[in-house]
Structures are given as structure tokens and as C-alpha cells.
Amino acid sequence: MSTKGASLKGLLLVALLVSHMLLTKEGVTSLPICPNGSVNCQLSLEELFDRAVKLSHYIHFLSSEMFNEFDERYAQGRGFIAKAVNSCHTASLTTPEDKEQAQQIHHEDLLNLILGVLRSWNDPLIHLASEVQRIKEAPETILWKAVEIEEQNKRLLEGMEKIVGRVHSGEVENDIYTPWDGLPSLQLADEDSRLFAFYNLLHCLRRDSHKIDNYLKVLKCRLIHDNNC
Amino acid sequence: DLLQWPQISKCRSPEMETFSCFWTAGNFYNLTVPRILQLLYKKSNEEDWKECPDYITSGQNSCYFNASYTSVWTPYCVQLASKNEVYDKKCFSVDEIVLPDPPVHLNWTLLNTSQTGIHGDIQVRWDPPPTADVRKGWITLEYELQYKEVNETKWKELKPRLSTMVPLYSLKTARDYEIRIRSRQRTSEKFGEFSEILYVSFSQIGIGCDHCTEEVEFPWFLVVVFGVCGLAVTVISIMLSKQPRLKMLIFPPVPVPKIKGIDPDLLKKGKLDEVNSILACHDNYKTQLYIDDLWVEFIELDIEDANEKNRASDTDRLLSEDHLKSDSCLGGKDDDSGRASCYEPDIPETDFSASDTCDATSDSDHFKKAAEKEEDLLCLDRQGNDESLPSLASTDPQRQHRNSQSVNSQPWAPFGDSVESPRPSVHTQISNQNSLTSTDFYAQVSDITPAGRVVLSPGQKSKLGRAQHEGCTEQNFTMDNTYFCEADVKKCIAVTSHEENEPHVQEQGYNEDGYFTTESLTTTVANLGASTAAPLSSETPVADYTSIHIVQSPQGLVLNATALALPDKEFNVSCGYVSTDQLNKIMP
Numbered sequence: 001m002s003t004k005g006a007s008l009k010g011l012l013l014v015a016l017l018v019s020h021m022l023l024t025k026e027g028v029t030s031l032p033i034c035p036n037g038s039v040n041c042q043l044s045l046e047e048l049f050d051r052a053v054k055l056s057h058y059i060h061f062l063s064s065e066m067f068n069e070f071d072e073r074y075a076q077g078r079g080f081i082a083k084a085v086n087s088c089h090t091a092s093l094t095t096p097e098d099k100e101q102a103q104q105i106h107h108e109d110l111l112n113l114i115l116g117v118l119r120s121w122n123d124p125l126i127h128l129a130s131e132v133q134r135i136k137e138a139p140e141t142i143l144w145k146a147v148e149i150e151e152q153n154k155r156l157l158e159g160m161e162k163i164v165g166r167v168h169s170g171e172v173e174n175d176i177y178t179p180w181d182g183l184p185s186l187q188l189a190d191e192d193s194r195l196f197a198f199y200n201l202l203h204c205l206r207r208d209s210h211k212i213d214n215y216l217k218v219l220k221c222r223l224i225h226d227n228n229c
Numbered sequence: 230d231l232l233q234w235p236q237i238s239k240c241r242s243p244e245m246e247t248f249s250c251f252w253t254a255g256n257f258y259n260l261t262v263p264r265i266l267q268l269l270y271k272k273s274n275e276e277d278w279k280e281c282p283d284y285i286t287s288g289q290n291s292c293y294f295n296a297s298y299t300s301v302w303t304p305y306c307v308q309l310a311s312k313n314e315v316y317d318k319k320c321f322s323v324d325e326i327v328l329p330d331p332p333v334h335l336n337w338t339l340l341n342t343s344q345t346g347i348h349g350d351i352q353v354r355w356d357p358p359p360t361a362d363v364r365k366g367w368i369t370l371e372y373e374l375q376y377k378e379v380n381e382t383k384w385k386e387l388k389p390r391l392s393t394m395v396p397l398y399s400l401k402t403a404r405d406y407e408i409r410i411r412s413r414q415r416t417s418e419k420f421g422e423f424s425e426i427l428y429v430s431f432s433q434i435g436i437g438c439d440h441c442t443e444e445v446e447f448p449w450f451l452v453v454v455f456g457v458c459g460l461a462v463t464v465i466s467i468m469l470s471k472q473p474r475l476k477m478l479i480f481p482p483v484p485v486p487k488i489k490g491i492d493p494d495l496l497k498k499g500k501l502d503e504v505n506s507i508l509a510c511h512d513n514y515k516t517q518l519y520i521d522d523l524w525v526e527f528i529e530l531d532i533e534d535a536n537e538k539n540r541a542s543d544t545d546r547l548l549s550e551d552h553l554k555s556d557s558c559l560g561g562k563d564d565d566s567g568r569a570s571c572y573e574p575d576i577p578e579t580d581f582s583a584s585d586t587c588d589a590t591s592d593s594d595h596f597k598k599a600a601e602k603e604e605d606l607l608c609l610d611r612q613g614n615d616e617s618l619p620s621l622a623s624t625d626p627q628r629q630h631r632n633s634q635s636v637n638s639q640p641w642a643p644f645g646d647s648v649e650s651p652r653p654s655v656h657t658q659i660s661n662q663n664s665l666t667s668t669d670f671y672a673q674v675s676d677i678t679p680a681g682r683v684v685l686s687p688g689q690k691s692k693l694g695r696a697q698h699e700g701c702t703e704q705n706f707t708m709d710n711t712y713f714c715e716a717d718v719k720k721c722i723a724v725t726s727h728e729e730n731e732p733h734v735q736e737q738g739y740n741e742d743g744y745f746t747t748e749s750l751t752t753t754v755a756n757l758g759a760s761t762a763a764p765l766s767s768e769t770p771v772a773d774y775t776s777i778h779i780v781q782s783p784q785g786l787v788l789n790a791t792a793l794a795l796p797d798k799e800f801n802v803s804c805g806y807v808s809t810d811q812l813n814k815i816m817p
Contacts, residue, residue, distance in 0.1 A: 060416055087273075097300040099246050099367050207302050210324050210416070214367065221366030229366045 048163050049220040055156040056216050059149055060209035066145040067202040073139060078192065080199045088204035089180045090120050095211060102218050111164050114215055116176025117208055118157045124180045125150040128201060131186040135198065149205070156212075167223075232256065235266055236317040237309050241328045243421070244360045245368050245414075246296045248323050249287040252309050255316075266311055268292040273304035299323055327414045329370055330358035331424035332393070335410060340396060342436060349402045349431060354394040355410055355424070369415040375423075379405040389413070402431040 043051075071080075095113055096102040102110070129146040132138055185197035221229040233255040242248035250268060269278035270292075281292035292307075301323045308318040332355040340350040357363045357370055374395055375384040387395060400406055406429040413420040467479050676684035 057416070064416055091274075095302075097303060098296060099362065099365070100296070102367070103365070207322065207324065211302055213416075217366035217369060219366075221364065227365050229364050 043162075045163070045166055046224050048159060048166065049216070049224055052156060052159045052163060053213070053216050053220055055152055055159065056209065056213040059152050059156065060206070060213045062145050062149050062152070063202070063206040063209045066142055066149070067206045069139065069142055069145075070199065070202050073142075074135075074195050075199050078195070080196055087200075088208065089124070089182060090117055090178050090204070090208055092178050093117060093120070093176065096215070102215065107219055107223060108168055110215055110219060111160070111167060112176050114212055115157070115160050115164060115174070116178070117212055118153060118160060119176075120178040120180065121153060121205070121208065122157065124182060124201065124205075125153055127180075127183050127186060128205075131183075132198065134187075135195070136191070234316050235309050237268075237307065237319050240307065240319060240321060240326050242299070242323050242326050243328060243330050243358070244362060245301055245323060245327050246362070247294060247299055248326060249291055249293045250281075250307050250319075251287070251291045252317070254290060266290075266309055266316075268307055268309055270294075270305055270307045272300065273306070278308070327368070327417060328419060329368070329412045329414060329421040330360050331422045332357055332372060332410045332412055333359060333424065335408065335424060335427040337397075337408070337427060337429055339431075339434060339436070342402060343399075346436065347402060348399045349436065350396060350398045351400060351429060352394060352396050353408055353410075353427070357393060358412060358421075361412075370412045371415050372410055372412050373420060374408065374410045376406055376408045376429075379407055379428075384409075391415070400429070400431075402436055405430045405432075 093113065093116055095117070096105055096110070105113075125146075129150045132146045133143055135142075182197065182201060186194065186201070188194040188197065217229075221227055233253070235252060235255040237250055237252045240248060240250040252266070252268070254266060268281040268284075270281065271278045281294075282298055283293040283295065284291065286293035286295075304320060304322045306318060306320040309316045334356040335353065336355070337351045337353045340352050342349040353374065355372070361368050361370055363370060369391070371389040371391060372393065372395075373389045374387045376387075376397060377384045378401075397406075397408075408427040408429060409423045409425070411420045411423045464479075467475060470476060674685055678684060
């Protein structure tokens, strides 16, 4: 009899704990741990979008700063701007280029595009973080920003996949992806060419992070706030 | 004027949907045939340069690209050219050149006022620029508000924020304010233009306080008053507190010049005569200090006195008390003045020569002159070696006592009066001796006879040049001091006795070498001590003086080893003094 009572008490305690956990989730400032497939533990779509927008803004902010620092430190006097063809490896992905296009595209397609761009940047960011350390006298700020961007990009990718899983009604298409082949250019022996490759890559990163940030904000305003941010 | 080429001044997009480029024509225009400037543009993925689609909308010397021509994240290049020449070129992408329009519809509302009505809080609201499509989230804007009083020149800035309303706190209701706002894209650095100025006037809504112009200034007067009061209270509390440490810390005691026993007023007045007399006349304190504070620095030798007293009994002279009393001495003076001061280590540097009233003082003078050597004072009897060290004197207890007494009496003699009859004025005798030797300034008082006479040990004797060395050279005397044990002297005397010309009278012996031995008093053989002392002493290096290290008791002194090289001797060999090391070896 005592064991039965004890097990009942234990069960009650567990139930109380779980309910407490669920009830206080609003006060959580950090991402709670939601086991996959768990029905009870779920962030709202609004919350997910909020977090995604924050992350994308942060990534764009870091990319912008990193580019400016690199430009200041290495690109002055080399005429990189004039030479800049700015062919980013993600140019092959047809993304909306203006507001109308962004308004017209379906949100699911836009989400997929976002996912595709993020995935395409996964690889280059890893290599960027490692190769930028080989630049002669690279400032510490550039180094840690590269690492930070790579980490945050992973997190944003996870968040986007969650959103996509939430929003998508049908099958999730995961074939949007552009491979990156710019690694050899980052490892060129000639310093000028190598620095130009970095300059290009950072420029593309700044642009693409801005794109993603914008798309997410558009989606958020559209889906959550009904075009009334 | 300098020649200025046409150049593109800037390209700008207010809302990330359109953009315009502006240029300056330069001063070519006036000089030559007016050239037609063209703006050509090219997207990065295109080959050909195209001409500007709209030269008008944005004003003169501008080119406007509407939404259909604008691709946001596409790189553009524009160039300013005429038919043949390219004057300027710029490459950019539209997302990099976003400079939003200023906000519109600024207004303010009163939140509340302070109780006195002097200050008030307001809320400022505005709308985002109409061109920027913020509602669809296409562009996210940040706003920076600046405000100032109407007659001020410098604007105060608030931090950029995303919201379109901001409160302003603690504005003076008596003053009017100006407010302006500008915006920028959130991740950019550059701001757009400022909005129109918003005027804030409290009097318009009827709460202006015209007479409330006084400003709360920093109450300096109150601060000073309270600070002084607090400090005074603290100081008083510290002074009155019973915590001695705290008091010492904050108010360290100021050392007052004070010689123990001397009235400071005397010193102030500068009457040295009186001071000297006081220092000389401390009868009662002598005894105490003998026991407590024994140290000998030097013994005064009065050379003049020695000449006067021919063959008189030097001992008598030593022991006589006449010279020791000063006319001005106040015997038995009970007050504190001057008594202890003589025995203070740091005192007798003053010039006592001014006073002749006391022999003591004059003696001290001589002492100072002669104060170069310090001889050993105690003679260690070999027999007494095994005994406990504190009794460094001879085995004879009586002698010990006398020794100590004699020793004790030495330093005080110069200052001194006769305190006790047995206390001799050593100085007179010594000075007598010194006149003969002219080098010896010290004499060890080894004993005091029952009659109260002083017996001095033989000391350094190099001047008289005795030849009778041999007998005593056998002895392994410790020549590092100038005194000899009686035993040694005895032996020496015995050896050399045959060489003596005649048994010296004690006094005569004194005259020759100025030293006494204990033996010489008790036996007639002792008078040879002087002669024997000479050879013994002349051979050996002599320590000049030995400082007293420890005062063990009234019966003994422990002396430090001298600076001169002392060959290490065993204790039982040495006759003279015991160094502290030897002492340490012996003592438990």
C-alpha cells in the first residue's frame, strides 16, 4: 500500500512539474527545450518569427560590420570596388528583387527560398571562419564575427525549418540549394587575389543576409500582423 | 576658379523601391559649348550602358529610377558622360544607398507636471515617412529625436529607437522647446534628413509658470555649513573618545622636548647653568640607576688635577667627596628636575663646560675629550671561570660587590657627587695616572677596599716601556684587553718580582703606570703589577674598549667582543673579559 501511495505521489509531482513548466513558458527569455514531436511544448508562430527576425537582423548586422572592417583594413587602395563584379554564388537562385515581387510570391515559396539561401551559405561560412584566420594580421574582431555568423546561421536554419514545418501544408521541398565553389579562391597564393576573393565573399554575405532579413520581416508582417506592422 | 569636372554627387533611395542620382555640372558649362551630360547606367549582369530614364522627377542634374528600373540587391554602375568623355562613375547596390525621408506629423501631448509646476513631462509622437512602406515590413526604420530649448544652440539627442513615440521628461514649463526627428534604415549608419521642427510651449495649454523661473541651484551654502558641522562633530567625538588608538591615529601626540627630571621651562629659558647644576645634583637617583641602568661610556680624566696632587693619595682623592659636591648643588633636592637626565643615553651632548660649579660637570667635559676608548671593565678571574657568569667578578664575594659597586660608580663619577663613601672619584686618580701616560683614559676599578678606596686593575701599558716582559710572556694572556686578572698578575708578578727594583709603594706604582692591581693593595707584590702589566700589555694588541652588552646583576657585566680581532680563546684562558659568544657558550 505504501508503494502505491508513493508512486501516486510521484506521478502527481511529475504532473505538477510539467504543468508548471508549461504555464510559465511565457516568462522564458531563452529558447525552451522542446522535444521533437511533442504536442504540448510548442512555440507560437509569432514567437518563432520573432526569434527568426531577431537572428536574421543580428546576422546582417555582424556581416555589415565585418565587411566594413575588412574594407577599411584591406581593400583601400586596391580598387576592389571598381573591380567588383559581385557575382555571388546565390545569384542563380531567383529571389524577389523588389517589393512587388516580394508581395506577389507565395509565402511558402518565399520560405523555401529563404531556407535555400541559408543552406547555401552554410558551407561558405564554415570555410570563411577558418580561412579568415589565415589572413595576415587579421583583426580579432573579424575573426570572432566570422565564427559568430556561422553559429547564428545554423540556429536560424533550425528555426526556419521549424517555421516551415509549421506553415507548410504539404510536402516540404528541400531542393533549393546552390553549391559554393569559392574555396580555392580563398586559398590563393597571391595575396591580392585572395583578398579580393574575401572582399567578394563578404560583400555577398552582407547582401544575402540583408535579403533574408527583409524577406522574414515581410513574411512576419504578412502572416502575423496582416500587413500592418 | 578651379576647373571642376562634372561629378556624381550622390545616389539615394528613400524607400528601397526607387532611387535617384544627382550630379554637379562643374564650370565647364560656362566656358565652352554647353555639353550635354548623360547619365548612363548598367546592371551588373548586363552588357550595355543605358541612359537615364528620367531626368526630371528628381530635379535638375538628377536622374530618377522608378520602381520598375530598380532591383534592390542588384549591383548597378552609373556614369556621367558626355558624348565622348566619361567624367565620373559609381557602382553600388540599392540596399546600400537607402536614406529615408524624414518623419511627418510630429505632435506632443502633456503627460504630467511636477507638484511645483516647474517641470513637466510630454509625449512626442510622429508618423514614419509616407514613402517608406513600413507596414508591410519592406523597410524597418529607426528614429532619432533631438530637442533643445528655444534659445539654446546645442541639441540634445536621444538614442535611436524603433517606436514612433517617445516621452520627454522634466522639461521646464517656463521654457519653450524645439523638437526634430530623423530616421534611418535600421542596419545603416547614415540618417536621412531632419523633420520639420516641432515647437513645444507649455503656456499654450495654460500651464506655463511665468514666475517659476528660479532654478534650483546647488546649495553650496548649506553644503559648506553642514560639512563644517559634521567635521567638527567628528573631531570632537574623536578627541573625547576613550579609544586611545583612534586618538593616536588622528591626533598623534606631539613630542614635547623633555629631559626626564628637567623642567622644560628651564630649557626654554636657556639657563644652562641651572640645567647643569640640576643634572649634577641627583643624589637620590644615583643609587637606583646604578642598579638599573648600568653602562659605562668613559671615565673622565682630569689632567690638570693630576698635576696638583703629587704623591697624594690618589685613592684618597678618588674617594674624597669634596670635588664632587658643587656649591650650587642642592643636596637632596627632591624635585624631579635634572635627576634622571644624567643617565639618559641621549643627553650629555650639551656643553657643560660653562659651569665650573661642579667638579662633575667639568669632569664630564674631560670625559668628552677623552672619550675615545672604552676599556674592559671586568677582570675575569680564572678561578671564577667555572662559576656562573653573572658573577663575572672575582670569587671573593666582597670583592664582587665592590667591583660592581666600583664599576657602577664609574659612570656616575664625573657627574657626581659623592653618594656613598665607597664611591670614589675615579677620575682624579685616573687623571693622575693619565698625566704620566698621557694615553690611558680608562682604568678598571677592580676593587674597593673596605676603607673605601678604589683599586684599579692594571691596564694598557705601552708607554712606559717596561722591559720586563719575559716573565709574563709565558703566560697566555688574552691581550685583547688591557686588564689582567689578579691571578695572572700574581703570576706575573711572581715571575718578575725579582726584577723589580724596589717594591713600589702603591702610590708610586700608580704614578708610574697609573694602575693598580688588586693584589697591590692586599700584598706588596701587587705593585709589580704595574711593571708587569706593562710588558704584558705592550706586546699585545689591545682592544680599545668594550661596550657593555648585558647587565646581569649588580655583580656583573657582560661585555661585547671588541672590534679588534680577537683570537678565539677559550674561556678559561682568557683573562679579561668574556665576549658574548663565550658567554653564550657557558651560560645555560
